[in-house]
């Protein structure tokens with residue numbers, strides 16, 4: 001391992017300003033910016049304005065609150081002195097999940113409490129703490145180098161509706177694409193494997209999902225008079241669901257795996273180094289056994305392989321007792337997680353063809369796709385990823401491993417619209433309790449996050465310099 005040693009000037013700057021940083025975070029966490037609650041709209045605005053004020057105070061020369069049809073986002077830009085420096089766009093969010101003392105919180109969720117090195121409060125880890133460490137990080141970066149502007153053109157986009165599914169985010173990114181233009185996107189809304197195992201996430205799965213409606217007889221009909229002589233949409237829905245996977249538990253839709261980028265041997269070996277406790281994972285999954293594509297580990301299945309799930313299956317009589325009918329209608333809800341190399345539109349077409357080919361004459365069908373989120377993946381040898389890993393290794397003084405994210409997120413919109421690779425810098429740990437009562441953040445880890453960010457701007461400026 002070849003880890004650069006920590007910079008004592010950056011370390012001491014962060015240590016000296018840690019308590020002022022925590023005071024700031026406590027102030028921000030006290031604003032209940034719950035995007036799911038329309039009654040909290042004034043609080044979300046207050047949260048956006050609080051952040052805008054803090055970014056101005058930090059030194060960002062351009063700070064703007066961007067309106068959307070929903071909650072406002074905050075944009076900030078601090079140009080580098082060198083016009084040829086690369087541009088980094090940091091993504092995070094300032095809205096939070098709902099929280100109520102009655103849900104099992106030990107202290108009021110919007111009255112942050114510091115206990116034993118942990119700061120408890122809604123949004124402490126997801127995502128206010130991880131947005132705010134960038135203010136401390138960039139100040140440390142400047143103080144240690146004596147610069148007056150960061151080594152990269154530093155942009156921040158902090159949205160206000162992530163916890164409500166980011167309904168206005170794709171349009172915001174499209175409308176503001178020129179202002180948001182960047183060489184890399186840095187997402188600070190994720191975590192690491194654990195306190196002892198710092199990791200960098202390298203990608204997220206994409207998603208597309210749909211509803212399939214199957215129509216048989218024009219109305220429910222008598223199963224004695226007609227049953228056995230006409231197609232039954234509920235039977236056909238079940239047949240489709242049952243044929244979604246083959247015996248090896250691979251998705252059986254022709255063409256589904258087209259383009260899938262396989263794990264490299266190096267990635268597979270690095271996944272295997274993670275201290276994965278399958279029993280604990282099963283417990284967190286509230287499940288009794290693992291099951292998935294044969295020949296793949298659980299981490300490969302959820303991070304690096306596409307998947308298909310039946311989310312819902314309904315049709316026919318659902319009331320008490322029996323009702324001897326051939327029902328007129330049945331419905332399937334399906335979702336597909338995509339990995340890098342897959343094209344959501346091609347997957348949608350493959351699903352349409354598979355459904356059409358799988359149904360007998362006499363069953364009419366309609367498919368409605370809800371949306372498509374692109375997968376993203378940064379190769380391990382990408383220079384920008386190497387810079388993130390280098391910054392994390394310097395801050396943590398140990399080797400950093402790699403994870404991926406099985407879920408899908410709004411960063412994919414940045415990836416797609418801005419045509420930039422997505423990198424992740426997050427220091428949250430699984431015990432932080434995102435979306436749960438008693439959400440907290442480890443204050444030491446936030447300081448490490450600030451330290452990694454302080455190293456990162458030089459690292460990215462070097463690794464992304466044209467010709468390097």
Ligand SMILES: [Zn+2]
Nearest residue numbers: 126127162189
């Ligand atoms: Zn979040």
